[in-house]
Amino acid sequence: MLSLLKRYRRPLIVGILLLYPLMAFLLSGRRVRDPNPLDRAVIALSSPVQQALTAAIEGSVAAVRGYLDLRGVRQENDALRLENLQLRAAVQSLGEARTENERLRKLLGYAETAEGPEIPARVVGVNPVAKLLSVRISSGEKDGVFRGMSVVTPDGIVGQVIRATGGYADVALVTDPQSRVAVRVQRSRARGTAAGTGAGPLKLENMLRTEDVENGDLIITAGTDGIYPPGMVVGTVTNLEKKEHGMFQGADIVPAVDTSKLEEVLVVGSPYSAMAPGSTGEGASK
Amino acid sequence: MKFLVTVGLALALLTLESVVVKQAGLVLGRIDVTVVLVAFLALRATLLEGAFSAFAVGYLLDLMSGQPTGLFTFLAVFTFLVGRLVSTFVDVRGAMSFALFAMGADVGHGLLAAFFTWLTVKNGSTSSLLSGLPLQVVLTGAAALALFPLLRRFEAGQDRQVGLLR
Numbered sequence: 093m094l095s096l097l098k099r100y101r102r103p104l105i106v107g108i109l110l111l112y113p114l115m116a117f118l119l120s121g122r123r124v125r126d127p128n129p130l131d132r133a134v135i136a137l138s139s140p141v142q143q144a145l146t147a148a149i150e151g152s153v154a155a156v157r158g159y160l161d162l163r164g165v166r167q168e169n170d171a172l173r174l175e176n177l178q179l180r181a182a183v184q185s186l187g188e189a190r191t192e193n194e195r196l197r198k199l200l201g202y203a204e205t206a207e208g209p210e211i212p213a214r215v216v217g218v219n220p221v222a223k224l225l226s227v228r229i230s231s232g233e234k235d236g237v238f239r240g241m242s243v244v245t246p247d248g249i250v251g252q253v254i255r256a257t258g259g260y261a262d263v264a265l266v267t268d269p270q271s272r273v274a275v276r277v278q279r280s281r282a283r284g285t286a287a288g289t290g291a292g293p294l295k296l297e298n299m300l301r302t303e304d305v306e307n308g309d310l311i312i313t314a315g316t317d318g319i320y321p322p323g324m325v326v327g328t329v330t331n332l333e334k335k336e337h338g339m340f341q342g343a344d345i346v347p348a349v350d351t352s353k354l355e356e357v358l359v360v361g362s363p364y365s366a367m368a369p370g371s372t373g374e375g376a377s378k
Numbered sequence: 379m380k381f382l383v384t385v386g387l388a389l390a391l392l393t394l395e396s397v398v399v400k401q402a403g404l405v406l407g408r409i410d411v412t413v414v415l416v417a418f419l420a421l422r423a424t425l426l427e428g429a430f431s432a433f434a435v436g437y438l439l440d441l442m443s444g445q446p447t448g449l450f451t452f453l454a455v456f457t458f459l460v461g462r463l464v465s466t467f468v469d470v471r472g473a474m475s476f477a478l479f480a481m482g483a484d485v486g487h488g489l490l491a492a493f494f495t496w497l498t499v500k501n502g503s504t505s506s507l508l509s510g511l512p513l514q515v516v517l518t519g520a521a522a523l524a525l526f527p528l529l530r531r532f533e534a535g536q537d538r539q540v541g542l543l544r
Binding site for chain 1: 389390394395396399400408409412429432433436437438441442443444447448449455456494498509510
């Protein structure tokens with residue numbers, strides 16, 4: 093027996109190297125395992141390099157762009173000043189509306205939804221595998237980022253944290269083919285699901301044919317998937333297909349956030365998100 | 379190439395690629411730098427050294443994908459073994475033939491990745507993976523052309539001349 097093992101030592105080792113990961117993959121399916129110490133060490137080693145490279149390249153690009161943009165800066169400044177005035181007026185009126193909203197909520201006995209922390213982060217790199225659309229951000233467990241938390245920008249939702257280590261976290265984008273987000277049409281409150289397709293627009297699924305939805309409608313998160321807080325912008329409806337038969341109607345959703353050009357994001361801990369390490373947050377992506 | 383050099387190179391290339399992809403805004407087109415490394419290993423490394431190196435390279439890719447499932451570790455070792463088999467039938471010496479070899483390896487790697495994804499993903503679309511494959515293969519071929527001199531230099535640096543330090 094021992095001599096046999098000795099004789100076939102090399103093919104045996106190669107067989108183990110080949111079959112061990114295959115078995116791990118087939119047995120675990122698409123379940124993501126928690127990072128082990130080796131994973132953490134490698135991430136801790138590679139992420140600062142990623143961050144430094146990103147900063148260096150972005151710095152160079154910004155310097156060139158800054159020089160080119162300098163010529164139009166005066167006109168832009170005037171336009172921004174005007175826009176600032178308009179926005180200040182809008183903020184003031186929104187403040188009034190908010191105060192009124194709070195007062196009415198109190199009157200109706202509504203409990204204020206507990207807002208989670210908003211943790212800012214920079215995108216330091218993009219996952220090099222085309223199969224999964226994800227990015228790495230510069231905030232991790234030590235900053236309060238955990239798996240299952242949602243990631244947003246002021247324009248709309250970006251994705252969901254799928255793995256967090258010390259100072260970094262990986263975020264699966266809403267455009268990933270496995271991403272599913274419970275959504276609502278802002279105007280009519282009709283509910284459906286936004287599914288990632290891997291590229292370009294998302295697909296609007298599970299929207300009943302009888303529901304009121306039109307091209308140009310704003311799609312927001314419904315908050316029922318347990319991942320994304322309600323009311324966050326997802327995108328705009330295009331290519332609406334109202335079929336004569338069947339249960340559902342289909343449409344494309346142009347995402348509000350261009351996920352291929354992300355720079356800064358906010359990690360949001362909604363009341364629905366998993367806020368502890370080791371907890372699973374796979375509601376929106378299988 | 380020695381194991382640690384391969385791992386270091388894979389780590390550096392993956393990190394660089396991740397940053398370049400972010401800057402270029404490529405959504406589906408990726409450069410399979412790990413396949414280039416595995417293809418080189420298939421041509422030049424011994425069975426055990428190559429298998430261990432391919433395993434490590436695949437593990438790194440799995441880790442950087444954000445969702446380590448073991449798929450890319452398996453595919454790296456498998457691609458190494460198939461590449462090793464194919465290399466007995468073809469003569470790969472120059473940069474251009476190496477690029478073609480790496481592109482062939484990338485086609486196999488990409489198709490297998492799409493197949494296994496299709497096996498495990500119930501609702502997700504895998505067609506986007508295949509639609510991005512031609513661009514990915516071309517980019518990988520270009521990367522192989524660019525990396526070939528570097529890989530050969532690493533390899534040459536480790537070949538100790540006879541009589542050196544005797």
